[in-house]
Every structure is written in structure tokens, then in C-alpha cells.
Amino acid sequence: MTTDLLASATPTITYAPPEGVFTYIWVLIALPLIGAAVLLSFGRRTDSWGHYLATALPIGSFILAIMMWLGLLARPSEDRGIIQHLWDWVFVGNFTANVGLQIDQLSLTFVLLITGVGSLIHIYSIGYMKDDPKRRLFFAYLNLFVAAMLLLVLADNYLLLYVGWEGVGLASYLLIGFWQYKPSAAVAAKKAFVVNRVGDFGLSVAIMAIFVSFGTVTFPEVFAQAGESSEGTLTWIGLLLLLAACGKSAQFPLQSWLLDAMEGPTPVSALIHAATMVTAGVYLIARSNPIFDGAPTAQTVVIAIGAITLIFGAIIGLAKDEIKKVLAGSTMSQIGYMVLAAGLGPIGYVFAIFHLVNHGFFKANMFLGAGSVMHSFNNQENMRRFGGIRTVMVVTYITFAAGWLAIMGVPPFSGFYSKDKIIEAAFDHSWAAGLAAMIGAGITAFYMTRLFTMTFLGKKRWTDDVHPHESPPVMTIPLILLGIASLASGFLLAWNGAIEKWLEPVVGFQHPEPPIPIPVISGATLALVILGAVLAYQQYRREVPLTAPTSVSPLTVAARKDLYGDAFNEAVFMRPGQYLTRALVWFDNRSIDGAVVAMGSATAGLSNRLRKWQTGYSRSYALSMLAGAFLLFVALLVVRL
Amino acid sequence: MNGVLESFASPEIRYALVAPLLIVLGGGVLSVLVEAFVPRESRRTVQLFLVTAVLLASFIWVVRLAGTNELAAEGTIAIDGPGLFMQGSILLVAMVSALLIAERHVDPAGDAFASQASALPGSVDEKAFTQQGWLQTEVWPLFLFCVGGMMLFTTANDLLTMFVALEVMSLPLYLMSGMARRRRLLSQEAAMKYFLLGAYSSGFFVFGAAMLYGFSGTISFPGIVEAMAADPGNNGLLIAAIGLLFVGLLFKIGAVPFHQWTPDVYQGAPTPATAFMAAGVKIAAFGGLLRLTYVALGGLRWDWRPLMWGVAIATMLTGAIVALTQNDIKRMLAYSAIANTGFMLIGVLSTNPSGLSSTMFYLLVYGFTTIGAFAIVSLVRDPTGEATKLSQWAGLGKTSPLIAGAFTILLLAFAGIPLTSGFTSKFAVFSAGIEGGATPVVIVGVFASAIAAFFYVRVIVLMFFTERAEDAPAVVVPSSLTAVAIGVTVAVTVILGVLPQSVLDLADKASTFIR
Incomplete structure (x- = not known):
């Protein structure tokens, strides 16, 4: 029972600059990113070997991650945090954000999962996509996804995490709609993107709220101050983060996109919509644990959302006949x-x-x-x-x-x-x-x-x-x-x-x-x-x-109708949104446009007047120069007086 | 006899400092000799080789001189940060303009210049020359002298040198304006107007210089500063001098109410010459204006600043508003040049180091953008020559997306949209203006930008979202010369929009006049 005595409810980890193998954290992300860049920029020239390159690179990342894992095991458990500062990124006023990568037990667990399962799925895809004319593009997007997902879990601050968050969203969009000649796939990709925007909105507001409350967006600095913050603040931030998690992880009420996302090729469903990307929401909550630990109300909502979704998904799984939709549920x-x-x-x-x-x-x-x-x-x-x-x-x-x-x-x-x-x-x-x-x-x-x-x-x-x-x-x-x-x-x-x-x-x-x-x-x-x-x-x-x-x-x-998830979305989000835009368009046409048009025609009228000044005669130009010179003198004299 | 010789001390020129100037002017002299003695068939090759070598050598020398802060030629020429920065800028825009001037693939009849500029328009002679396919290279000596004049103008440190430089720069331009191959009457009218009004404004300048000499007893800028310090009282001569000098310089930069030559000349001149003029003269004339206002008349800034406020406001508004109703693309670009002159004047009237550096940055990036825009204008043609009517540009984006796209980037830069150099430069002068206490002018500037954005965007809409007209012109595929010029200008416009810091820093470092 010694573990009991050691167990602590709060994090005890400390972070240090990298040394040894950990100076190459950035390589984890760079490898798949290079793959995506090569396959996308060299185009058809890479058709014959591109998929092998794209498969080898995540495997390289996986091997590097294993080396890092061994490196972490050699350290005492409290010293397993490493932050690699790469460069200063944004500095506007008192807002600064760095590009920094963070390795600790949590992020390395994800890195191993992403690169390990990801590599296997790359290998599988070599066979699965063998006859697809766009196989190269598929592998490019897969590599892009792996890079973005690694950035998401390795970022040492919320803003950089957001970059990865949007990156996986983009890759997910591209891959769901990969067979874009199927209208259903194109629609599904769009739906996933739009629904995810709702969650992303939550994340962006959460980041702003975090900056306003703590003056920083870097994880260790935010978490160090989280204990001193008021419960109300933490609750709001927690709920916004939960909204983000609901979007990315297909939790109630933003779950509707995941079933449609099965339109993508099956390896995509395995990698993105089962093993990795959809778990980003869980990562976000676990990573932000000091915020949630200080906000019991937000935690209760998280539990409720989780419980509702676990029943919800299971019921959908009961009724579906398509094998992938059951798996999605x-x-x-x-x-x-x-x-x-x-x-x-x-x-x-x-x-x-x-x-x-x-x-x-x-x-x-x-x-x-x-x-x-x-x-x-x-x-x-x-x-x-x-x-x-x-x-x-x-x-x-x-x-x-x-x-x-x-x-x-x-x-x-x-x-x-x-x-x-x-x-x-x-x-x-x-x-x-x-x-x-x-x-x-x-x-x-x-x-x-x-x-x-x-x-x-x-x-x-x-x-x-x-x-x-x-x-x-x-x-x-x-x-x-x-x-x-x-x-x-x-x-x-x-x-x-x-x-x-x-x-x-x-x-x-x-x-x-x-x-x-x-x-x-x-x-x-x-x-x-x-x-x-x-x-x-x-x-x-x-x-x-x-x-x-x-x-x-x-x-x-x-x-069978996904427990009316789409109907709910249409009634709650789409229709009011449409009414709002219609009302705004009406208002815009009636009042704002009127003012703009009036100002525009007034300016054009003035322009036509002024144009007449341009007679084309040198003599009148000379005269206006003389008049101008006179005005200059008057101005100079007036100032003197 | 001996006494005379001893009392004549040979002037100390300090050739190393004025070498960039001497290279260009010497190149001009050589170029005249080439015209005279080199056989016609190899003349163009020799001229191009000469011009390239001269511009490159001069530019390398300017770069070598970077950091110098000294007087040369007995104090008549100031080789200092701003002078060198603007000499370098002039050489860079001259290089890009030279590519356009050398272009011979755009006009099926040859280049943009008349086969025999002295032949009467419409005369039998002219027809004969054109049919024989004569091509002239006489533009090159003019071009080199003009570049030399511009470089001298930005470094002139006394009134007389400044006047000489003004004329060396202007006279070749008058000629170049009248040398268009197409629409020769319009071109000659433009040249005539430019010459008459230019001479008229030079008269104002000389009168002003004379009065300033009358006040201070010297023509050198440092001497004038001393004289003003010794006699700070209310002196009518001084006031008259400032007014007259300003008329001369405001004419050259094309500020309201001395701007009226701009649209006529821009429209009439051969387009490569317009491009060179729009970029080069702007840099040179602003260089002279900055030196005069910051160095010689710096002590009187409280006198001339209100006047400059008025001129800047009038220039920005007139340029932006009148451009709205233009239907000729070259005239529209001319009014855009006027509006941009107004924005640059904000940098001048803020009378602080950041005003100086931001104006210099603006001049450089504006030079590139405007050359690119005119280069594209020279490519859109119908059988009679350039298709400059705006209505003819409708639907260009569908047939020539690349050219229309490049033009769009340049227009967005003129409008000051972020991620283009136009935004960075406008932002720089506006913030310098606020720092210099000219917030009201900056507010007017922002309004003028908003008005200006309308007609730039209108052209974009016209190109991309309007059906193609019946008499739609074709876009000519140029030789690599114009293509390189467009590529470079667009690249500079984008790069200095995204990563402007190194050039801004350079301008900052160069923002101290020698006094």
C-alpha cells in the first residue's frame, strides 16, 4: 500500500530545459510535416514512392518517442517534465506566446499512441488505398494530421495547442471529404468542419479568458496561478474548455458530425475518428486538470455530458446497420x-x-x-x-x-x-x-x-x-x-x-x-x-x-435517426442563425446600405466637380499654381501673425 | 601671376564619396558617345551593357558607402544616411525601370518609344520611319543623366547644387515624356505641358533660392541655419523664400495645388517612362524636400508645418476623390500617385526621425509597387496600343488570371491592405505622424485611404467579377525583361508586407541628416 501514501491529488511535476535526446522534441513533429510538404509540393513525381516515405516518417517519430520514453524512465518521476523553448512567436503589448514544446508523462503517452497506432494505420493504408488514384494525396493528408496532432499534445501553451487543434480539424476535414466526388462525403466534411467551429469558438474564448485571468497562456504558469483564482472564473474557463472538448470529441450536444464522418476512407476513421483526434477533448480536460480541480460545478457538467454521451452513443450503436456507423456510435x-x-x-x-x-x-x-x-x-x-x-x-x-x-x-x-x-x-x-x-x-x-x-x-x-x-x-x-x-x-x-x-x-x-x-x-x-x-x-x-x-x-x-441529433442542431442552431442573418441583411439593406450609398454618391459628385478643375490647358494649370503659391504665402503669413 | 595661382586652391572633391554619382553621369556621357560612334546594329547591346554595368557599379558603391556621414565637393554634397538610402532606392527603381524601357516584345512595332521622335506626328516622314522599322536607343543617355540628376538632388547640400540637380533630372524627363511610339500627339502634348509648367515651377524655385540667399548671404544649408539662428526675427524675405522654394518642390512631388500636370503627363508619356518617373522623381523630389525642410528650414518648422498640414490634407483628399471617377487606368494610377504623395507628406510634416525613416521606406516600397502597376498596364493591349480604358479591363481575371492576380496584389498594396508593403509603409507614416503631433492629418489620411480603397477594389471587381467586354484587349506575353520586372515588384510588395523589419531597421539607421 506504499503507492497510497505516495499518491497525490495535485500534480507534483517540475519542468526543466531539454538535454540529451530531448533536444530533438521538435523532430517528432518535423518528420511527418516534412512528409506532407514533400508529397504536396512535389506532386505526381512522388506517386511511386511517396507512400513509403509517408509511412517511414511517422515510424521514425515513433522510434524517437520510444527513446524519449526510455529517457524519461531513467529519471525520477517528478523530474520527467521537459519544456523546449523554440522561438518567440507572438509579442503584442503584454501578450506573449512562445513556440515551446512540452514533454511529460501525459504528452508522451499521447505521442506514443499517435505515432504507434498512426504508423500501423499508415502501413495498413498502403494496402487499403492501393488502387486509389489519389493515394499520394491521402498519405500527405495523413502525415499532415499526424504532425498537427503531435503539435496539439506537445504544445506548452494554449495558443500553440490551438494551432494543432485547428490543424487536426483541417486534416480531418480534408480526409472525411477525401472522396469528394461523393456528395455525401463532401457534405459530411463540411458538417464536421462547421460543427467543430462551435467547439473551436469555445476554445478560442477560453484562451482569451485564460489570458485575461492569468496574464499568460503557458501551461505551467497558468496552472501555478489556478489555485489562487476565484471559482467563478475557473468554472467559466472550464465550461468553455468543455465546449471545445465536446466539439472535437463528438460529445453531446455536438456529436452529430462523427457518424457522418464515416464517409472518409476507413483508415481515417480508425486513426482520426477513433484512436487519436477525437480523444483530443479528453487530453484538453486532463491537461487542464488544475483548472477543473478548482471548479466543481464544471466538473459536474463534464460528468453529466460524459454520462449522457455514453448512453447516447450506445443507443445509436444499437440501431445502425452500417458496420462503421455502429463503430462510430x-x-x-x-x-x-x-x-x-x-x-x-x-x-x-x-x-x-x-x-x-x-x-x-x-x-x-x-x-x-x-x-x-x-x-x-x-x-x-x-x-x-x-x-x-x-x-x-x-x-x-x-x-x-x-x-x-x-x-x-x-x-x-x-x-x-x-x-x-x-x-x-x-x-x-x-x-x-x-x-x-x-x-x-x-x-x-x-x-x-x-x-x-x-x-x-x-x-x-x-x-x-x-x-x-x-x-x-x-x-x-x-x-x-x-x-x-x-x-x-x-x-x-x-x-x-x-x-x-x-x-x-x-x-x-x-x-x-x-x-x-x-x-x-x-x-x-x-x-x-x-x-x-x-x-x-x-x-x-x-x-x-x-x-x-x-x-x-x-x-x-x-x-436510427441518430436520436434526432441533426434535427436538434437544425432547430437550435441553424434556423435561428438563418433568421438572424436574414434580419441582419434586411437591416443592412434598409439602413446601413442607404447611408453608404448616399455617402458614396456624394463623394462621386464631389469627384465630378473636382474633375472639372483638370481642364487640360497649361495656362489654367499655371494659373492655379499661381493661386496655390499665393495661398502658401497667405498661410505662412497667417501663422506668423 | 604667381599670386593668382597660389590664391587658387583646387577644390577638394573627395571622389570616393561622390563616385556613385560620377559613375552614373560618366556613364551618361559614354552613352552619348555610344549613340554617336557605335554602329546602329550593335548599339542596343552596347547601351544595355553600359546601363547595367553603370547602375550595378553605382549601387555597389552606394552600399559600400553605407554608414558614411560626411560632406563632399566643398560642402556642396552631403553623403549621409538619408542621402545614401535614397540614392540606393533610386538606383534600385532605375534598374527595374530599365527592364521595362529595354522591353521590345510587347509592341509588335518595336519598343515603347518613337521610331524618330523628331518627326512630326502624322507626317509622311513618320510613316516612312515606322514602316522601315526604325528603333532608337537615344532614351538611354537621357535615362542615365536623369538618374544622375535624381541622385544629386537627394544629396545636394546647397541651393545652387539643388537647382542644377533639379534641371539635370527634369530636362531628360521632359524629352522622354514626348517619345511615345503610339498616340504621339498626346505624348507630345504631355511633354510640352510638363516642360512649360516645370520651367514655371523652376522659376519659383530660383526666386526662392535668391531670396534665401538675400536673407542669409550664403547658399549652403548649414550657412542658412546659422544665419537664421543669428536673426530669428520676423523677416519677410525668409517667408517669401520658403513659399517660393516650396512651390518648386511641391510641383515636383505632385502635391495639390501643384499636381495638375501629373495625370496628363502620366497618361501621355510612354508607359516605361511613366513608371520610371512615378517611382524615381518621387524619391528624388521627396529627398530634396526632406533635406530642405529637416536641415535648412528645420528651425522654422513652426512656420511651415501648418502650411504642410493643409497641403497634405488637400493632396490626400483630392487624389483619392478625383480618382473615383477616372475611366483611364493610367490617369487613375496618376491620381493614386497624388494621394500617395499626400500620405508621404505626413512623414515630412511629422519632423521627427521616425517621420524621416518612414517616408524613406514608403518611397522605396511605393516605387516598386508603382513600377509593377505600370508594367502591367503596358501588357494589356488592343491593336492601337495599350488598352488603358478601364472598361476594357473587364473580365481580365478570367483570361489572364496571372496578370490580373499580380495587378490585384499591387492594387491592394496601393490601398494599404495588410500583408502588402502598402500597409506597412502607410502604418509607418501614420504612426510617425501621430508621434509628431499631427493626429488630425492622420485621421484625414485614414479617411482618404478608405475612399481610395474603393476605386482600387473597383478595378479588382472589374477584372474578376465582370463579364468580358466585346472589344476586350489581349494580354501580350512579354519577354523575360518585363516578366522579371513584374515578378520583382510583386515579390517586393509581398515580402515587405510580411517581413518589413529589416528594411525598416535600415531606414531607421539611415535617418540622420548631416548638419
């Missing part, structure tokens, strides 16, 4: 778990990040598995036309099974270790949060088993034109690696409290003390999971109608 739901955990404060931050890492592995695994299935099914994604694939795609089947067991939280798969901890911590906070998390786990088991059964088990319901076959090794090897990670990451990271000890200096840690014994919670959760899985298996192992039944319960109808 489950992503929302799982991130809901992380957000909920992050809202719990020092009890939960560690578990939020723990679950985030596990989720990164198993969800990327399942997305790539889904991509592998779709690849051999001519890009069909309707699960009603799958079934019985286990015999023809053995590797995909086994690796997907690892992901399926992991997300349900079946021991010893990874999801069990992190999700169970989150549920325990949620019970520590309140019964409501705990029950929501527990019921969510049951629903998760149901819809994931439904997906798994409809796709891999049961009878073949294939259309006539498909001849499924296992994907090439370039796609299956990443699947195998991610499958192993889905199995092993949980107990490896939980071994002897490794993840708690690793992250505790940055985000703080307290052991949860739920009102009911922990084995009871675990047992009940597991029972619910098994119940959900068995029910789903029983229902979907038999006949599955080839078209979705229409006479269904109102809840199913609602779930």
Missing part, C-alpha cells in the same frame, strides 16, 4: 466514458487516459478489421449483407474478436481493466454516474455482439457479386499487432499500478472509494455484459432480415 460512447472519468477529478484522470490508450488500440483494430471486411466486400458496409465471414477471413475474424472482447470489458482483455476502474470511480462520485456507466457497459455488450454476430457468425447473406478473401499481409500485420495490443495493453499497463504511477505526477491521483465493495461492482458489470452479449447472440445468430424492418419501436426509429 461506440466511439462516441467510449469517449463518453473517458470524459466522465476526466470529470471525476484526480480519481478519474488516470483511468480516462488509461481507457483512452486501450480504446485507441482496440477501436483502431476494429475499424481496420471493418475496413478489411469492406475491402473484400466491394466497399459494402451493410451488416445485413455480411454474415459467416469467419471462415473466409480468419485473421480479420480473430483480431476483430480480440477487439470485441476488449470493448465489452471481458477479462483479461484491455477494456476490462480500464472500464472497470472508471465504473468504480463513477460510483465513488455518485450512484447516478456509476449506474449510467454500468448500464452503458451492458448496452455496449449488446450492440457489439450484434455487430460481431451479424458480420462474422451466422449464415452468409452476401450479395451475388462479392467473393470475400483475406486481405494482403500489409493489411493483416497491423491487424495482428493491434489485436495483440487489444489483448495485452490492459494488464500490462495495470500491472502493479504502472499507469497510475506513471501519470500521477502530471494529473494527480486518488484511489476511488466507492460506497459498495469493488468486487461487487466488477461482478455486477460482468454479469450485465454477459447478459447483453448472450441476448444479442441469441437474437442475431439466427435469421437476419436482408432489409431493415420498418415496424419498429419509437426508440429504434429515434436511434
